[in-house]
Amino acid sequence: xxxxxxxxxPAGNQAASQxxxxxxxxxxxxxxxxxxxxxxxxxxxxxxxxxxxxxLSAMRRMPGMGLADARAQLDLEALATRVQMIETRLASAVTxxxxxxxxxxxxxxxxxxxPHVVVADTAxxxxxxxxxxxxxxxxxxxxxxxxxxxxxxxxLTTRDAYPPKELPSHVAVIGSGVTGVEFVHMFTSLGSEVTxxxxxxxxxxxxxxxxxxxxxxxxxxxxxxLLKGARAVGIARTPEGVRVACDDGRTVEASHAVxxxxxxxxxxRLNLPAAGVETxxxxxxxxxxxxxxxxxxxxxxxxVSGTLLLSSVASMQGRKIAEHIAIGHTIxxxxxxxxxxxxxxxxxxxxxxxxxxxxxxxxxGRKVRVTKVPFxxxxxxxxxxxxxxxxxxxxxxxxxxxLGGSIVGHSAAExxxxxxxxxxxxxxxxxxxxxxxxxxxLVEALAEAAE
Ligand SMILES: Cc1cc2nc3c(=O)[nH]c(=O)nc-3n(C[C@H](O)[C@H](O)[C@H](O)COP(=O)(O)OP(=O)(O)OC[C@H]3O[C@@H](n4cnc5c(N)ncnc54)[C@H](O)[C@@H]3O)c2cc1C
Numbered sequence: 001x002x003x004x005x006x007x008x009x010p011a012g013n014q015a016a017s018q019x020x021x022x023x024x025x026x027x028x029x030x031x032x033x034x035x036x037x038x039x040x041x042x043x044x045x046x047x048x049x050x051x052x053x054x055x056l057s058a059m060r061r062m063p064g065m066g067l068a069d070a071r072a073q074l075d076l077e078a079l080a081t082r083v084q085m086i087e088t089r090l091a092s093a094v095t096x097x098x099x100x101x102x103x104x105x106x107x108x109x110x111x112x113x114x115p116h117v118v119v120a121d122t123a124x125x126x127x128x129x130x131x132x133x134x135x136x137x138x139x140x141x142x143x144x145x146x147x148x149x150x151x152x153x154x155x156l157t158t159r160d161a162y163p164p165k166e167l168p169s170h171v172a173v174i175g176s177g178v179t180g181v182e183f184v185h186m187f188t189s190l191g192s193e194v195t196x197x198x199x200x201x202x203x204x205x206x207x208x209x210x211x212x213x214x215x216x217x218x219x220x221x222x223x224x225x226l227l228k229g230a231r232a233v234g235i236a237r238t239p240e241g242v243r244v245a246c247d248d249g250r251t252v253e254a255s256h257a258v259x260x261x262x263x264x265x266x267x268x269r270l271n272l273p274a275a276g277v278e279t280x281x282x283x284x285x286x287x288x289x290x291x292x293x294x295x296x297x298x299x300x301x302x303x304v305s306g307t308l309l310l311s312s313v314a315s316m317q318g319r320k321i322a323e324h325i326a327i328g329h330t331i332x333x334x335x336x337x338x339x340x341x342x343x344x345x346x347x348x349x350x351x352x353x354x355x356x357x358x359x360x361x362x363x364x365g366r367k368v369r370v371t372k373v374p375f376x377x378x379x380x381x382x383x384x385x386x387x388x389x390x391x392x393x394x395x396x397x398x399x400x401x402x403l404g405g406s407i408v409g410h411s412a413a414e415x416x417x418x419x420x421x422x423x424x425x426x427x428x429x430x431x432x433x434x435x436x437x438x439x440x441x442l443v444e445a446l447a448e449a450a451e
Contacts, residue, residue, distance in 0.1 A: 009036020011302030012137035014318030053189025175260035352416035355404025
């Protein structure tokens with residue numbers, strides 16, 4: 001069995017690693033860096049910058065902790081070095097693991113020539129690879145609307161925005177989904193003025209409105225200008241920077257603009273017709289619950305499959321595909337339930353959710369029990385001088401089974417794991433109540449919400 005993987009991001013490298021562990025012969029073709037855009041351009045650099053912004057914000061709260069003189073100077077050069085160091089360390093760790101597992105790594109661009117044949121175009125020439133199973137894990141790139149021309153200088157996609165050579169004085173962020181609000185948070189905490197162009201009436205349109213409102217309150221308190229109900233339709237360069245035009249006639253003058261308006265799949269250079277693989281109208285590759293495309297031995301995972309554009313989901317899809325290839329559909333092989341995937345928004349306050357949301361249950365007319373506890377009621381939040389946010393648990397009133405939850409506040413991305421585990425394992429709120437938690441810890445809010 002020879003398994004060829006196209007793309008070395010979370011989906012590709014996890015599939016390769018797990019398949020090798022299960023005894024499959026694996027070749028992975030990557031045209032840039034093993035670890036993928038996730039390590040090099042998206043998750044890791046953005047979260048590293050946000051961590052520095054978070055450290056600065058924490059210093060601003062120091063006076064409330066009995067520390068009188070807490071000042072810090074942002075050093076962009078040191079920050080850029082730090083981003084690079086973390087990226088390199090993570091990419092090397094994955095590369096070393098795959099090499100140790102015996103995965104053949106080829107640096108090149110993969111494309112199909114036949115349903116069972118992939119060619120990797122390398123610096124030394126084409127390498128022909130015959131495969132029994134193939135995974136397309138080539139990821140996605142930022143969507144550029146027809147009215148914008150990113151120049152890498154003032155008009156930026158999310159991938160040009162870091163590490164910044166200079167701190168923008170005023171950034172217009174276009175797009176108020178997860179990526180857009182993370183950029184707002186990153187730039188405000190580093191010290192830039194920010195205007196957010198919000199096409200709807202509130203940020204994070206796919207999240208619980210109460211959660212979105214909590215984030216908007218913080219943005220407003222930090223001086224972010226929210227331009228609601230405005231759809232950007234043009235960006236022009238000006239002597240001072242950029243001018244963003246909106247469909248309602250409003251304009252934003254800023255030093256820089258960042259486009260955070262979604263992603264397009266990297267499927268255009270794969271020669272998919274040679275393999276008979278179909279895409280949808282946007283170029284994403286539809287897959288079934290085993291991540292198989294319309295051609296049974298060809299799988300697609302990660303962003304290219306258009307399911308949930310998250311690194312964590314891509315990794316899990318990759319592992320599941322490896323199991324499916326190596327051991328088939330056994331009892332041990334449970335396929336992914338995307339409704340149970342937790343996600344986080346790395347803003348301040350942090351936001352995380354999993355499973356069903358209160359508004360969603362309400363819209364479906366489904367009876368649910370909702371319990372909400374503010375972090376302000378925990379000792380730990382008072383000690384940490386950060387009492388913002390709350391925990392919300394959604395459960396089935398008849399059985400007590402945990403159906404979902406949302407957390408707004410410090411460490412939400414870590415704390416959601418408890419609710420995510422409960423949702424996946426179909427635990428009841430009583431199981432959370434029966435568990436013992438550390439004191440003083442933020443997780444106590446969660447235990448209280450389960451009461
Ligand atoms: C700004 C930003 C922040 C994000 N933050 C988070 C986060 O905090 N948490 C989270 O879970 N998700 C986050 N995401 C989403 C996450 O980055 C993606 O879901 C994840 O990278 C998808 O992994 P992947 O394996 O599908 O693709 P990628 O990570 O994009 O990897 C695909 C790889 O394939 C390679 N490739 C492409 N074409 C070819 C070819 N023809 N031949 C060979 N190789 C090829 C590419 O070079 C790339 O290395 C973020 C996204 C953005 C834009």
